[in-house]
Amino acid sequence: MRYCLNIHTFANKQNHQIFNNMKRNTLLFAAALLIGLTGCKNTSIQEEAWMDNALDAASYQLKLTAEELSGTGKLPRSIYSGYDVNFLDMQLQREDKSYIDSLHPNPPALQLGQRYLCSIYDWTSGFFPGSLWYAYEMTGDEELKNRAIEYTNLLNPIRELKGTHDIGFMMNCSYGNALRLAPNDTIKAVLIETADNLCSRFNPEIGCIRSWDFGDWNFPVIIDNMMNLDLLFNVAKLTGDNKYKDIAVKHAQTTMKNHFRPDYTSYHVVSYNNDGSVEVKQTHQGKNAESAWSRGQAWGVYGYTSCYRETQDVTFLQEAVHIADMIMERVKTDDLIPYWDYDAPAGEKTPRDASAAAITASAFLELSTFVPDGKKYADYAETILKSLSGPGYLSAKGSNQGYVLMHSTGSLPHGSEIDVPLNYADYYYLEAMKRYMDRHQ
Ligand code: GLY
Numbered sequence: 001m002r003y004c005l006n007i008h009t010f011a012n013k014q015n016h017q018i019f020n021n022m023k024r025n026t027l028l029f030a031a032a033l034l035i036g037l038t039g040c041k042n043t044s045i046q047e048e049a050w051m052d053n054a055l056d057a058a059s060y061q062l063k064l065t066a067e068e069l070s071g072t073g074k075l076p077r078s079i080y081s082g083y084d085v086n087f088l089d090m091q092l093q094r095e096d097k098s099y100i101d102s103l104h105p106n107p108p109a110l111q112l113g114q115r116y117l118c119s120i121y122d123w124t125s126g127f128f129p130g131s132l133w134y135a136y137e138m139t140g141d142e143e144l145k146n147r148a149i150e151y152t153n154l155l156n157p158i159r160e161l162k163g164t165h166d167i168g169f170m171m172n173c174s175y176g177n178a179l180r181l182a183p184n185d186t187i188k189a190v191l192i193e194t195a196d197n198l199c200s201r202f203n204p205e206i207g208c209i210r211s212w213d214f215g216d217w218n219f220p221v222i223i224d225n226m227m228n229l230d231l232l233f234n235v236a237k238l239t240g241d242n243k244y245k246d247i248a249v250k251h252a253q254t255t256m257k258n259h260f261r262p263d264y265t266s267y268h269v270v271s272y273n274n275d276g277s278v279e280v281k282q283t284h285q286g287k288n289a290e291s292a293w294s295r296g297q298a299w300g301v302y303g304y305t306s307c308y309r310e311t312q313d314v315t316f317l318q319e320a321v322h323i324a325d326m327i328m329e330r331v332k333t334d335d336l337i338p339y340w341d342y343d344a345p346a347g348e349k350t351p352r353d354a355s356a357a358a359i360t361a362s363a364f365l366e367l368s369t370f371v372p373d374g375k376k377y378a379d380y381a382e383t384i385l386k387s388l389s390g391p392g393y394l395s396a397k398g399s400n401q402g403y404v405l406m407h408s409t410g411s412l413p414h415g416s417e418i419d420v421p422l423n424y425a426d427y428y429y430l431e432a433m434k435r436y437m438d439r440h441q
Helices: 013-038 043-069 085-092 097-102 129-138 142-154 156-160 167-181 187-198 225-239 245-259 295-310 315-331 354-367 376-386 423-438
Strands: 075-078 115-118 221-223 271-274 278-282 408-411 416-420
Touching: 043 075, 043 129, 043 142, 043 376, 043 423, 075 129, 075 245, 075 416, 075 423, 085 097, 129 142, 129 167, 129 423, 142 167, 156 167, 156 187, 167 187, 167 225, 187 225, 187 245, 221 225, 221 416, 225 245, 225 295, 245 295, 245 315, 295 315, 295 354, 315 376, 354 376, 354 423, 376 423
Parallel strands: none
Antiparallel strands: 075 115, 221 271, 271 278, 408 416
């Protein structure tokens, strides 16, 4: 990696952070050179070489993709893949085969293996700009910063969107990171407008933010919605108005009451009646209604860790710890990259979900700083990050259609995005790397 920024341009706290990362990398490079020259061994430097290699590969992939898609108005989401109904059936082990009706037709043969692009209105549109921001933060590479600005600006119209809870994901991962690393008043205004729109989806009778506007549910709330609360916490701090935080806290409390089973696994979807009673508890993307969908468990532990960070309410911390312990107990794979559902049949052919692993690693690194026995969570996260940074998951430069990681699963019951790269796997992987770096500075 090359670092050519003028250090005198760093004026604020965020930029000092970037400078610290650059300093660390420069020192690492110098030390590695020394080892090469003297032939001596330094374990800690050798141990961190995996991280330098991963950041180098990730930056390369992101820059390549940013250049290829520049000016198209599109963002990278995944790779088109097909599916085999018999295989899905074996994974789902369901008696009720009605899910087969919900399968989308396979993409045309010409699209198979091609990059799957999305518009700014896709729920994943914030992740690519967010990945560019994290890669810039860790490397200080100005090209990454310029691309991050370019792709963040694309999302500006989303500030007016009200039709989905995903506006939290979309804008906090793009504009939220922009505000940390290159703040200005426009970014602030965009985040406030988005938070107001997210709050318009909050129902005080039910005590939750509505997730989806499609489907037959009365008022669906998915565990993923815990990830939208960081936007509200951020905007509460930006504006000094606690209404955003109050809504986030109420949503987290209602979700804690209704989404979780006694063993701290969670339902994916809980739909409410208008009086706040539960209409139904089920899954959309998991193996079955009672299973522990891997990404859903990751969203949960991440969300409650954020809630504790922002409120210091120990009930949120306890919830995060319980979910984390359950994940550590339920994982069946040696490299800690879980199967797509913790209840999926274990086997070589069972798809993994690198996105769930990356989200879990990021959450565990933060959780580890809040509890006295945090080392076990940090160690678990480190194992995940080392697995993801190895050749089994990390793309070689120029391969994998420009994505950083391989082997994630979007929605197996829909035959959708199985064993493919996903832009949110890349995003949370980079975020976890950043948290790991902070811990080791
Ligand atoms: N938020 C949708 C998913 O996790 O797939």
